[in-house]
Amino acid sequence: MLASWSILLVSLAYLCLLFAIAYYGDKRADAGRSIIANPYIYALSIAVYCTSWTFYGSVGRAASSGMDFLPIYIGPTLTFVLWGFLLRKIIRICKAHRITSIADFISSRYGKSAALGGLVTLIAVLGITPYIALQLKAVSTSFNVLVQYPDVVMPPISSNVPVLKDTAFLVALLMAAFAILFGTRHIDASEHHEGMVAAIAFESIVKLVAFLAVGVYVTFGLYGGFGDLFAAAARSPQITALFTSSDSGYGHWPTLILLSMAAIICLPRQFQVAVVENVNEDHLKKAVWLFPLYLLIINIFVLPIAIGGMLHFPDGTVDADTFVLTVPMAERREGLALFVFIGGLSAATGMVIVAAIALSTMICNDLIMPVLLRLNWRNLAEQGDLSGLLLSIRRGSIVTVLLLGYAYFRFIGESVALVTIGLVSFAAVAQFAPAMIGGMYWRGATRVGAILGLSLGFALWLYTLLLPLFALSGWLPIGFVEDGPFEIGLLRPYALFGLDGMDSLSHAMFWSLVANIGGYVLGSLMSRPGAIERIQGALFVDVSGRSGAFGGTNFWRGSATVADLKTLLARFIGARESDRVLGDYARSRDLNLDRLREADAALVSFVERLLAGAIGAASARVMVASVAKGEVVGIEEVMKILDETSQVIEYSHRLEQKSQELQNTTQELRAANERLKELDKMKDDFISTVSHELRTPLTSIRSFSEILTDNPALDTTERERFLTIIVKETERLTRLINEILDLAKMEAGRMDWHMIDIDPRVVIDDALAATSSLLTSRSISLKLEADPWLPHVYADRDRLMQVIVNLIANSVKFCDDANGEVSILAGQLGGRFYLGVLDNGPGVPLDDRQIIFEKFQESSEPLANLPRGTGLGLAISRQIVEHFGGRIWVEDAPGRGAAFSFTLPVSRAAAVAAPDMESQEAL
Amino acid sequence: MSRKVLVVEDEANIVDSLSFLMKQAGFEVLVARDGDTAIRMMQRRPADLVLLDLMLPRRDGYEVCREIRSNPEWASVRIIMLTARGRDLDRRKGMQLGADAYITKPFSTRDIVARVQDMLSPER
Amino acid sequence: MRGPKRIAEGSVATFLFGCVAFSPPFLAIFGAEVFVFGLPLLYLYLFAVWGLIIVLVAWIADLGSASRPDQNDKPLTGRTR
Structure with a gap:
């Protein structure tokens, strides 16, 4: 015998245990030692997806339509397969913007629009209400069934019972109380509920174990395993039909999979646990397979339990939704039955608490606060601590949500199966998917499009799914469904515009999503996004990296005083909390907020994000705007920042490089220009000098030619002399x-060099032969002192000879007039070939020893009666010697006169041969 | 009494030709191979006209010209500059320093003789 | 950049596989009244495909963390004698 008080006691004890866990979790979180910071707790908390619908409803569904219960769990699995594209991006966006709910997410994406946030909240509340009703129904039904133990009797219809005696009503109040305790003890800027998450994870374990316990009991206790169970089932054609091709086919599977795919992220409670409560993005990597695995395990025994129930209660008097409970009861398994009840309570409580908290946050932040602020925001902004007001609004919202759920249950829920109720909710929240996912990938999506799509989708959901349920429950004339409103056949809600032959859910999904996506796309294309919309669009689409690439970007141009911001923040999250977070901020940035008077744009944005965590993005914006002077940065500037951030960075990088290059080039150009000017001047000088040098012999030639022409009577000697001069000057001109x-x-560098290995001795002899006429024309003695063996050099033979001839000619020209002596020394100097030409002339003054090798620079010493040289001989000699890798210079000759010398590198072949030569000489 | 012409030139062949031309025209010819010698010769035996090359060892033609012009005793001395440099700049510089004419090498023998005769004619 | 790209490709492939495997035609095929090891074929098929997808997701998600350089690849610097 299970007395109602003992069931109540166990239930309360269980709920208190949950609360204790939550309390402990919060304490640990405050102490900085989180117990939920691991992927397993995270995955288990996502399993809040499995509610009474799963716990009781799946078996009911399986008993009526076989495997149809399954697609609801396959959908989330497929969504999680795409976690890298969806879930992770959503989490990053939410972390970057401190988003606290799905309403906040959508409102934030479309320019922090309060209207959109309100619309999403409204849809969510209306959509989730049946879902909460489902939980209330499941708990009250299971309680009422269990109370009859050991008899299996279906409970009476609630609507016949006064509200205050209705179990469901009491359950609703109890759950409201717990939700308030779990979720609204204080306002947290980060909007994390670690304790709640811990409790939810625990609940997930309890419901899983309870369900598995029944499954194992039915499969292995009542039957001898799966084979035995299915064999028994096979004997009943009615049951066999459940897991083989059914008449209905599988046409609605895609609809169910699609719905549940959307639901796993669009349901406010799933968004809460999977996104808002996520403490570490890395947990996702394990959760993406752990959570689907949880779903798989909890579903293994659904069909066996359904079969067991059907075999046990073949007459159909027992509601299949209660098989999980009634089969153990019928078998007199008191403890198991109680455990099952606790499991079911767990599933329901978890859902209700999280949903209520999520919805209350949305109602408070996206519905009530914007309205309050709009009505009288200045007054409100100037009031004292508002955190109390916020908490009150949230608590009121929780109670309201649960009462709405109860109302729905009482008026409609009794006549409909659990799963049907749940699917209506799924269809409602699936309307969020286009605006949400579109907003993450399509920059061009606008607020107008989102509002249009959501409104149309919601309206069609209302018309094709919710209103018919009211009609079926008797609250609207049934003719509304059968004949259409005002008997207009085309408007029949289950066959809109004559679309017949689909199941009502697929039909509703088709029309609502067509309208939703159509409105969203068309509305976006037809409208222009506002400033903040475009900013947020870019931020959402381009979110990347763990911290969010634009986490630090701010769009306030103006500023506010630090004191104003502090006061504002304290009003919403409390003075202590605001001091703490601002202190952390200041420390991380090395700021002293006490000394700082004007807050910069970064701090204003930081406070806005903090507030967004507490009161939602739209309200936070209004509040911050009330204390911040100045405005949002102009759209052009912002779009420049956002649309082209990466390009700009890249571009400016390149620009920097370019300007550096430009600077270098400019410098090079300037240097080149200097050099050119210098060269130009040199060329000018050179031409002028060349012109002078050419004119000099020309003058003589012209003069004597004219003299000879004008004086035909000149005597022969004179004539001969003048002609000789003309010839000589002509030769000089040619040489020049x-x-x-x-x-x-x-x-x-266009000279053709014929570089070969040369014995210098031969070249010296040739040069002497070529200059012999110079020597004989004047009484000059020439001596050659050469080593018997001279190292070979690598040079152009003709050019080398030109150098030697030049030097000899030079010496001959300058040597002593009366007693000229020229000596040539050839040998080695420092491992190089050395050749010196010495004269006994006046020598070269120290100052001239460098410039004498320049073009047209002869020694300034006048040499009266000597023929002038071209002034190029030494310059050419230097060029040649240097080309051979040697060096040429002039110094005083021993005694008197000048010594012109050059050295050349020894050719490699000679260097190798040298030791042999030496050894030969030694012999 | 024949007029004296001082040829200041370092190129032996040009000195040769100028001497020949001046002697043939009936002038007494003096020769200096560099600037210093030219000044010294002027002091010893002042000439009536100086054929002055500009590119000279030791003291260049401009200096010689300046020197001559700075001495009032030589105010009547005519100076014809001879140069292988044909630039306007050089010509202007020479005229500023007080040269009477500026002849570019290679010169026409008839022209130079005519110029000298013209400058030294008794009518002037 | 290999890791993230492979995760994306693997994810999409697995997703498409799931879409096909759970499409009505395949369900109709496996909905035949056949028992394997005493279990209905459809029941077995659904859970097998589901389990396979979970294994694939786990494997793909692990690619990201497994692509870190292996510690054992460090060159040996110690002397052998």
Whole structure:
């Protein structure tokens, strides 16, 4: 015998245990030692998805339509397969913007629109109400069934019982109380409820174990395992039909899968546990398979229990939704039955608490606060601590939500199966999916589109799904469903515009989603997004990285005083909490907020985000705007920042490089220009000098030619002399031209060099032969002192000879007039070939020893009666020697005169051969 | 009494040709191979006209010209500058320093003789 | 950048596989009145495909963490004698 008080006692004890867990979880969270910060707790908390619908309803569904209970769990699995695209992105967006609910998410995405937030909240509340009713129905039914133990009797219809004696009503109040205790003890800026999460995770374990216990009992206790059970089932054609091709086919499976795919992220409570309560993105990696695994395990025994129930109660007097409970009861398993009841209570409580908290946050932040602020925001903003007001609004919302659920249950729920009620809720929240997912991937989506889509989708949901339920429950004339309103056949809610032959759910989903997506896309295309809309759109679509790439971006141009912001924050989250978070902020940025008077844009944005956590994005914006001077940055500037942030960074990077390059180039150009100017001047000088050098012999040639022409009577000797001068000057002119060309070629690097291995001795002999006429024309003695063995050099033979001839000619020209002596020394110097030409002339003054090798620079010492050189010989010699890798210089000769010398590197072949030569000489 | 012409030039062949031309025209010819010698010769035996090359060892033609012009005793001395440099800049510089004419090498022998004769004619 | 890309590709492939495997035609095929090891074929098929998808998701999600460089790949610096 299970007395109602003992069931109540156990239930209360269980709920207190839950509360204790929640309390402990909150304490640990406050102490900074979270007990929920692991992927297992996270996955278990997501399992709040499994409610009474799963616990009791799935078996009921299985008993009537076989495997049809399953797609509701396959959908979430498929959504989780795409976690990398959806769930993770949603989590990142929410963390970056401190989003606290799905209403907040959608409102925030479309320009922090209060209207949109309110609309989403409204749809959510109306949509979830049947779902909460479902839980109330399940708990009250299971209680009323269990109370009859050991008899299995279906409880009376609630509507015949006074409200205050109705179990469901008491359950609703009890759950409201718990939801208030769990979720609204204080206002938290981060809007995390760690204790609640811990309790939910615990509940998930309890309901799983309870359900498995029944499953194992039925399969292995009542029957000898799966084989035996299915064999027994196979004997009944009615049961066999459940797991083989059914008449209804599988046409509605895609609808159910799609619905549940949307529900796992769009249901406010799923959004709460999977997104808002997520403490670490990495937990997702384990949860994405742990949660589907949980779903799989809890579903294994659904069909066996359904079969067991059907075999046990073949007459159909027992509601299949209660099989989980009634089969153990019929078998007199008192303890198991009680455990099952607790499991079912767990499933219902978990859902109701999380849903109520999520909905109350939405109602408070997105419905009531914006209205209050709009009505009298200035007054409100100037009031003292508002956190109490916020808590009151939330508590009131929780009670309201549960009472709405109870009302729905009392008026409609009795006549409809659990799963049908749940699917109506799923269809409602699925309306959020286009605006939500579209907003994450489509920048162009606008507020107008979202509002239009949501409104149309919601209206069609209302018309094709909810209103017919009212009609079926007798609250509307049944003719509304059968003949359409005002008997207009085309408007029949189950066959809108003549679309017949679909199940009512697929039909409703088709029309509502067509209208929703159509309105969303068309509305977005036809409207222009506002400033904040475009900003938020860009932020949502481009969110990336753990912290959110734009986490620090702020769009306040103006500023507020720190004191104003502090006061504002304290009003909503309490003075202590606000001091703490602002203190953390200041420390992390190395700021002293006490000394800082004006808050910068970053701090204003930080406070706005904090407030958004407490009162929602739209309200937070209004509140911050009330204390912040200045406005949002202009749209052009912001879009420049956002649309092109990456490009701008890239571009400015490139620009920086470019300007650096430009600077370098400019510098190079300036240097080149200097060099060019210098070269130009040099060229000018060169031409002027060349012109001078050419004109000099030309002058002589022209003069004597004219003299000879004008004086035909000149005597022969005179004539001979003048002609000789003309010839000599012509030769000089030719030589000059050749040398100028040579030099120009060498300087331009266009000289053809025929580099070979040369014995310098041969070249010296040739040079002496070539200059012998110079020597004989004047009484000059020439000595050659050469080493018997000279190292070979690698050079152009003709050019090397040109150098030697130049040097000899130079020496001959400058050596002592009366007693000229020129000596040539050849040998080695420091491992190089050395050649010196010494004269006994006046020598070269120290100052001239460098410039003497420049073009047209002869020593300034006048040499009266000597023929002038071209002034290019030494310059050319230097060019040649340097080209061979050698060096040329002039110094004082021993005694008197100048010594022109050069060295050349020894050719490699000679360097190798040298030791042999030395050893030969030694022999 | 024949007029004296001082040829200041470092190129032996040009000195040769100028001497020949001036002697043939009936002038007494003096020769200096550099600027210093030119000044010294002027002090010893002042000439009536100086054929002055500009590119000279030691003291260049401009200096010689300046020197001559700075001495009032030589105020009547005519100076013809001879240069292988044909630039306007050089010509202007020479005229500023008080040269009477500026002849570019290679010169026409008839032209130079005519100029000298013109400058030293008794009519002037 | 290999890891994230492979996760994305693997995820999409698994998702498409699920869509096909749970499509009405396949369900009709496996809805035949056949028993395997005493279990209805459809029941077995659904849970097998589901389980396979879960294994795939677990494996793909693990790719991200497994793509970190292996500790054992460090060159041996110690002397052998």
